[in-house]
Structure formats: structure tokens, C-alpha cells
Amino acid sequence: MTETIAETQTETVPKGRYSGKVDIGLKTPKYLVELAQVSKHFGSNHVLKGVSLRVKPGEVCSIIGPSGAGKSTLLRCINLLETPDSGNMVVAGQYVDLGKPQDRRALLSLRRNVGMVFQSFNLFPHLTVMDNIALPQRRVLKRTEAEAKEHGMELLERVGLADKADSYPAKISGGQQQRVAIARALALEPKAMLFDEPTSALDPELAQEVLTVMKEVASSGMTMLVVTHEMNFARNVGDHLVVMEDGAIIEEGDPEQIMSDPAQERTRQFLAAVINH
Amino acid sequence: MSGFLAVLAAIPITLLVTVGAFIVGFILALGLVLMRRSKHRWLSFPARAFIDLARGIPPIVWLFFLFFGLSMGAIKLDALQAGILGLGVVSSGYLAEIFRGGLLAVHRGQYEAGEALGLSAWTRYSKIIAPQAFKAMLPAMATYFIGLVKDSSIASVIGVKEMVFTANQYARQDAETGIYTFFLAAVIYIAVSIPFAVVARRMESKLQESGAR
Numbered sequence: 001m002t003e004t005i006a007e008t009q010t011e012t013v014p015k016g017r018y019s020g021k022v023d024i025g026l027k028t029p030k031y032l033v034e035l036a037q038v039s040k041h042f043g044s045n046h047v048l049k050g051v052s053l054r055v056k057p058g059e060v061c062s063i064i065g066p067s068g069a070g071k072s073t074l075l076r077c078i079n080l081l082e083t084p085d086s087g088n089m090v091v092a093g094q095y096v097d098l099g100k101p102q103d104r105r106a107l108l109s110l111r112r113n114v115g116m117v118f119q120s121f122n123l124f125p126h127l128t129v130m131d132n133i134a135l136p137q138r139r140v141l142k143r144t145e146a147e148a149k150e151h152g153m154e155l156l157e158r159v160g161l162a163d164k165a166d167s168y169p170a171k172i173s174g175g176q177q178q179r180v181a182i183a184r185a186l187a188l189e190p191k192a193m194l195f196d197e198p199t200s201a202l203d204p205e206l207a208q209e210v211l212t213v214m215k216e217v218a219s220s221g222m223t224m225l226v227v228t229h230e231m232n233f234a235r236n237v238g239d240h241l242v243v244m245e246d247g248a249i250i251e252e253g254d255p256e257q258i259m260s261d262p263a264q265e266r267t268r269q270f271l272a273a274v275i276n277h
Numbered sequence: 278m279s280g281f282l283a284v285l286a287a288i289p290i291t292l293l294v295t296v297g298a299f300i301v302g303f304i305l306a307l308g309l310v311l312m313r314r315s316k317h318r319w320l321s322f323p324a325r326a327f328i329d330l331a332r333g334i335p336p337i338v339w340l341f342f343l344f345f346g347l348s349m350g351a352i353k354l355d356a357l358q359a360g361i362l363g364l365g366v367v368s369s370g371y372l373a374e375i376f377r378g379g380l381l382a383v384h385r386g387q388y389e390a391g392e393a394l395g396l397s398a399w400t401r402y403s404k405i406i407a408p409q410a411f412k413a414m415l416p417a418m419a420t421y422f423i424g425l426v427k428d429s430s431i432a433s434v435i436g437v438k439e440m441v442f443t444a445n446q447y448a449r450q451d452a453e454t455g456i457y458t459f460f461l462a463a464v465i466y467i468a469v470s471i472p473f474a475v476v477a478r479r480m481e482s483k484l485q486e487s488g489a490r
Contacts (some may be wrong), residue, residue, distance in 0.1 A: 111395035122390035256352040
């Protein structure tokens, strides 16, 4: 692998913040996810303006900001559900030049390392809860049906839904569906998990049960990137907080620090709006 | 009386034309819908053009083309073959659009979840998308099939000896009683269509039970 640094773009980076330089040479990378100068347009709309971000192994990184800030798009670029225009990244040791089309094998290996949980759960409605969890294991990890189900059962117990193994997704609540979706992603033993507004489609009570599971996943040492509006989660569970606005990171650092004393006026406004709503 | 028996004896031919055309149409439609959905214009454009031609030209004209037109050339089709192929071509246009609608009915999140899990394209389509699309397009497919049972009678114009062709033969011989053979044919069409409709409805409700959204 040749070292390609996306520093050609001249975005002004605030002092003390990561400027977007990917360390490829390191044998044991300090960061599990590193994004450097990730840029993305939707038509003429510049949704990501050269975003750089580093997440350490085992870290829980919460991404907050007003809607339309590009939070979800950034997350979706990490497993290439969106194709960025330029930039580069290293995810679980795999270097990806984002400006180029990815070949199928690179794409599959990237996605094998990164699990994703969606706002709308996206369980497969025609499969039972157990089959939702077992099918990907059998196809991606080549586990036998018995192995996949045994593993699936362990995970269902972990998210507290062992008794729903034979139910269809439509027959369980939204919170339960999301917990199954988390189990499904964990079943593939990812190195990092992406959560795209995992509780936004749920009422507060159901959101809470999902947040409890996420907290448990975080405490197990999983590296997590979480786009969320749950400020309590970001503050209490998150290790690192990223504030996005208009396709760029405007502030990042210790969640406690930023929430109690944001450096940017825009962050202050946003926090005031979400906390007092 | 012999007219009635002859019409009854023609039932298998009607079913053969119907089922044959449906299978030919189904297979062609699978290819067409894949081409139609391709990002490459050189694949999607011919598919779209073919679909428009298949649907835009009347079935009877397709049958004349294939039966009389082709027989002037190298390939010689008998009436039955031309009937099945012609109605199959027409069916492929309609079925391809039904398939496309079924695929569009599957929520985008289902495609994305499959991708995010690292499933191969084959697994995504065969295990995730196709079963859901099938459910969405079953009513339209059943309606088309039942329509095709009746439309198979068009094959009589090129001499396929199905029910209407047979009824017509007897009607010509004896104008007074001949009309009753048509009446019998009508009853048989209904008798064949209704069980198909019932089966389709059963399948639908069964699919609905397992994992409705």
C-alpha cells in the first residue's frame, strides 16, 4: 500500500483538531477508524466538506448536530453505503482510497469488519428473528446452521430476546426489533459498529431499552460510532463527542466538556435547542 | 354432442398454451428486468424497447409475425409453437414490468441492510429481495395468468386447436346448435379461472401470515 495523503485540499482546520492524515505505516494502528478529508456531493449540494475523524479502538464516538449536517452521510460513507467523491480512510487496518471505485472483495471485507444499525431497523420481514441473525452468519462467516443458531441464541439472550427467536419481526415491538438488529450485526463479530439514529423511530420507553443494550455493547469494548439525538447517551456512555454542522465538524472532544462549556456558539445554540425541547 | 366432447378434449391444449406462454414469458421477463434495472444504458435501453414492443403490438399481430412471418425465413414453427412463443413474448413484457414493480416495492432499507451485512449480491437478491418482491407481485402475476388463460384463445387464429378453435369448427358446421359449444367453452374458461384465483388468494394470505410488515 502506498501512502496517499488527502491533504491537497486546503480546508482550514481549527487548531488542535485532527487535520486529516492517515497513518498507514503503523503496525498496530492507534485508531480503529480514521477518516481523512472525506468529501461528498449530492448533486450540487456539498454534504461533506472534507471531514476528518479518528476513533480509537473501544471508543464510543457520538456524532450530534442539526439535521442536514451530514451526520448520517458520514456514517454511511464508512461502510460505503454512500460513495464519497474523495478522501481516504483506514477502517480496522484496511486502507480505502475513497476517490476510486472499490472492487467487490475490498467492499465485502470492509463491511465484514463494520456492523451497522439503522434508524428503521431493516430486519428482514419474511424471516424469523433467529433466521435474521443466522442467515448472515451462514453466508458471510460460512458457519453451519447449528453454529449460527447457537451463536444467535447467545446473542438473543444478551439482548434479552431469547423467547422471540421464532417470532417474525412484525410481531415484536420496535424496540425489540432494534435489539434484534443489534444482535444481527454483532453476530458477524464486527470490529466497529455504526449506529445511524438507532432510537429516533422509537418512543422514549422503547428507546431506553435499545440504549441499555447499546450501553452494554459499549462496555464490552466495542468501537462504536453513534449518530444520535440522545444527549444523555452521548454524555454518559460516549467517550468522544463530535458536533457537525453544514457538512463539517465544528467541534469535537470530551462530551462532558463540550456539553457543559462548548467552544463554539453554534454548538451552544444546538445544545440549548435539543436539551430544552 | 360430439361438439361438446371435442371442446372438452381441447382443454389440455388451452392449458398448454397458457402455461407454456407463461413460462416462456417468465424466463424472458427475468432477463428483461435485470437488463432494465441495469445502470448501463446499453443494457437498459434495449430491454425497455423490447418491453414496449411486446406490450404495444397486439398479440394477434405477434402471432401472425411468428407463424407466417418466420415461416418465410429459415425457422419453421408449427401453430402450437408459434402460439406459445408469441403469447410468451407478449407476456414477457407485462411480467417484466410486474417484476420491476415488485422489486421497487421492496424497501430500500432491505437492500442496504443486506449490503451492510456484507452479503453477496446473489444472496441479497435470492434470500432477501426476491422473496419480498414475490409477495408484492403475486396479485398482479395471478391476475395476468388468469387473463392469459382467456387470451390463449387468440392462438386459434393461427390454427392452434384449443377450445375456441374447436368450438368455432362446430359452430360453422351447425349454426343452430353450434353456438352452444361456445357457451360450453365459456363455462370451462370460468371453471378453470376460478380455481387459479382461489389458489393465488390462498398463497397470498399464507405469505401475509409469515412476516407481514
